[in-house]
Amino acid sequence: MSGSGMPHRLMLLDTASLYFRAFYGVPDTIRRADGTPVNAVRGLLDMIARLTTDYQATHLVACWDDDWRPQWRVDLIPSYKSHRVAEIVAGGPDIEVVPEALEAQIPMIRRVLELAGIAVVGAAEHEADDVVGTYASQAGVPVDVVTGDRDLFQVVSDDRGVRVIYTARGMRNLEVVTDAVIVGKYRVLPEQYADYAILRGDTSDGLPGVTGIGEKTAASLLGEYGTLELLLEAAADSQSGLSAPVRAKLAAATDYLTVAPAVVNVVRDLGLPTLEEAGAQLHPIVGDSRADLESLATEWNLGGSVKRLLDALDRRH
Structure with a gap:
């Protein structure tokens, strides 16, 4: 540039x-x-x-x-x-x-x-x-x-x-x-911030987030899995260590989580x-x-x- x-x-x-x-x-x-x-x-x-x-x-x-x-x-x-x-x-x-x-x-x-x-x-x-x-x-x-x-x-x-x-x-x-x-x-890296915002939601931009996942849980999940993509892979894997309640919350937000990265990432x-x-x-x-x-x-x-x-x-x- x-x-x-x-x-x-x-x-x-x-x-x-x-x-x-x-x-x-x-x-x-x-x-x-x-x-x-x-x-x-x-x-x-x-x-x-x-x-x-x-x-x-x-x-x-x-x-x-x-x-x-x-x-x-x-x-x-x-x-x-x-x-x-x-x-x-x-x-x-x-x-x-x-x-x-x-x-x-x-x-x-x-x-x-x-x-x-x-x-x-x-x-x-x-x-x-x-x-x-x-x-x-x-x-x-x-x-x-x-x-x-x-x-x-x-x-x-x-x-x-x-x-x-x-x-x-x-x-x-x-x-x-x-x-x-x-x-x-x-409690996230800058490169994780967009995924963090997706999970947590942002009312100022009209992003609903994942119901039941707040700032602490979003940061904890990204700390363990690294990226939203890897987190969703874990959610789809019945053998992963992801808890059943979190798995259910992510599943309920599948449509949103599929499109949100294209909206939130600059x-x-x-x-x-x-x-x-x-x-x-x-x-x-x-x-x-x-x-x-x-x-x-x-x-x-x-x-x-x-x-x-x-x-x-x-x-x-």
Whole structure:
């Protein structure tokens, strides 16, 4: 993925996760002259300025949800993210429940990122998580994934130098998630995390899990059998040491367990542009682009957020 000019550290943003957090974390009284809120725009820019500086990113990709609820995932598990659907669209991405004041800011976010020279990458019929999964798996360099969602814990790998900068407790309480953190908190390895989530379930994504199997049992089963696939093989083998109650619970969830891995595991082999092709290397913004961005900052009342981002980018040379 690196092309020529190997990057020293790649940062991948779960962009929607961050702009939702920015929207709820910055007062919506901050508005343009025409009354349009800009709190999410400001908050996101401040996040990017701080994150790229504190974690010394040399390359950055804002990973985008071209389809936040892909139909192929819904076909497998109809409840997938169903509680977040505002409107079902035949033949196209369903419309997500997004506060009107935030929805108005998403095009502004895209425009500011473009002027700041920040690569925005999405993939048709795929989520930002899949873009993250592909770059994190193929970058070949140290990677920091910034997200507030646990789904992406599955890409953590000390061996590949992939960490998650977890934002769920706020920007003042960022947590760097490594192999040891996941093992300590969930008693599973990062590569087992997707199977763990399948067994336990995840209400935030509409995953039912296996009735009667909670976090402790899921971790214990994966500790003994290693993977969901091997666990199901044991469940099908009457001579295995798996207890009858657990065997019955897994059997009752056969249909779900057959399709869940394709839904929960992030895609790691999308045909994405290389980091070089995407323009992922961070660099100072000069000339017309800088003038345009500074003009937009005034027009949209972005205050010091644009200056802080420009200052952070000025240090990338």
